[in-house]
Amino acid sequence: MPRNSADLLIVGASEVLTLGGASHRPRTGAEMNELGIIKDGVVAIKGGLICDIGSLQKIYDKWSAPGIIHAEGRVVMPGFVDCHTHAVFAGSREIDFIKKIVRKSGREISAVPAYLEILKGGGGILETVAKTREASEERLMIYAAFWLNNMLKYGTTTVEIKSGYGLSFEDELKILFAIKKLRGSKMDIVSTFLGAHAFPPEKSREAYLKEIIDHMIPHIHVHELAKYCDVFCEAGAFSVEEAEKIIEIARVWGLKIKLHAGEFNDLGAVELGVKYGAVSIDHLDHISDSAILAMAEAETIGVLLPAVPFHLMTGHYAPARKMIDAGVPIALATDFNPGSAPTFSMQMVIALACRQMQMTPAEAITASTINAAHAIGMEEKVGSLEIGKQADIIILDIDNYLQLPYWFGGNLAREVIKKGVIVS
Ligand SMILES: [Zn+2]
Known part of the structure; x- marks a missing residue:
């Protein structure tokens, strides 16, 4: 089956934190601990939006792209709001x-x-x-x-x-x-x-x-x-x-x-x-x-x-x-x-x-x-990594998400992507 073409794939993440499934209402109580983690996940981006997200095999079977970012075992998550x-x-x-x-x-x-x-x-x-x-x-x-x-x-x-x-x-x-x-x-x-x-x-x-x-x-x-x-x-x-x-x-x-x-x-x-x-x-x-x-x-x-x-x-x-x-x-x-x-x-x-x-x-x-x-009324566009949302993504220089608050006082952001473009 011919693969669809995306603009950019982010591969090689240890964890992709999707935060998916909460665009209709904010998370409360125990739900706040649900990050929707995909181990070894891949994000596919087209036209500044996320066109697919999932396991390595699933995305590779479906998508090819001229641009590839290798996350090298680091954490991929939505940009902060x-x-x-x-x-x-x-x-x-x-x-x-x-x-x-x-x-x-x-x-x-x-x-x-x-x-x-x-x-x-x-x-x-x-x-x-x-x-x-x-x-x-x-x-x-x-x-x-x-x-x-x-x-x-x-x-x-x-x-x-x-x-x-x-x-x-x-x-x-x-x-x-x-x-x-x-x-x-x-x-x-x-x-x-x-x-x-x-x-x-x-x-x-x-x-x-x-x-x-x-x-x-x-x-x-x-x-x-x-x-x-x-x-x-x-x-x-x-x-x-x-x-x-x-x-x-x-x-x-x-x-x-x-x-x-x-x-x-x-x-x-x-x-x-x-x-x-x-x-x-x-x-x-x-x-x-x-x-x-x-x-x-x-x-x-x-x-x-x-x-x-x-x-x-x-x-x-x-x-x-x-x-x-x-x-x-x-x-x-x-x-x-x-x-x-x-x-x-x-x-x-x-x-x-x-x-x-x-x-x-x-x-x-x-x-x-x-x-x-x-x-701030932006839940339909940003705040999670889901198909159709803006590709606002950060790659953090940490092995797993628990290290985000643990290593404090510096800047853990290795790459910052806004609407599918690397901006920092
Ligand atoms: Zn104030």
Whole structure:
């Protein structure tokens, strides 16, 4: 029988992690340990899509291809989906970081004379807002492209990016237009409006809330600038009542809902998210047992961000075990941002999830691929290796998947393939 011709075959993998069979709904509970492993599996790619996948014999009987990648006994899996980032910003906040180290050490800032002058400076989110406002759209795109390229090198092939460092009509739209233009890059990018990230210093709470509701959200709809609307619901940021006003309007304008909740306090924002059918609720380091049950019942995805308590040195991680055991679908993400999570590495996040939240390696991989794809509405295209899906594939320099969280702190991605093309 003549063989069909594909563009590319990936052969010689010790394990192909397909994550197949979960494109209709995210995996929960014990299912999160199912990786759909094919030993010595082969992936056939045509036109940027996976045209077949299976055992060596099955694929060789059916397919030939001019291009062959030999995985040399390494692990082949779907590219990571980073479903929560703030990757468009200017500047960095290492001074905030030094302040935290000093505070954590129990010393006074004045005990660190070398840093004294710079430590007196502003810092915090408003420093990033000021720098982001100063930067042009083109400049922000250059900065973001640098970070996206690093993400790609570390195996992330799909990313969500939020606005939120503009905090004015012009600056939030500038960020969202930058994200829209970046969509033409190698990555798949999903855009989220997070004008409700903080309150700007120059306006009253009421005035800014009105600006979001009356001006920003309608413009975002008209220019198709975002798929989701997110609110940072936290003490010192937006209250549950303020978040509810924004959510109601966002839904009217066709935006789907996400929420930042329980990063430092449990304000009852999870209940609000569940009430309005949020696609995901993110952070959840502080969450009540009843809120966990409500999320499980509503099948709301919990996006956990362990790089944040790690970087902030709070020691307070989301109760992932409790949530998985209760049936909440869990995804993982970096929360990449200059203040609370300056890492673009999903590999690092997986390492933290296993060590700090006792997720199994398989659960962490599921949470970083197919479940993360569900959290940003990309489950039909990415997050698993199945016929018809995009050939977004990484080859990791490890013998078996258990080594992904085990060898931590480096970059295990040997080859990164996006839509059938080697990009790193
Ligand atoms: Zn965030």
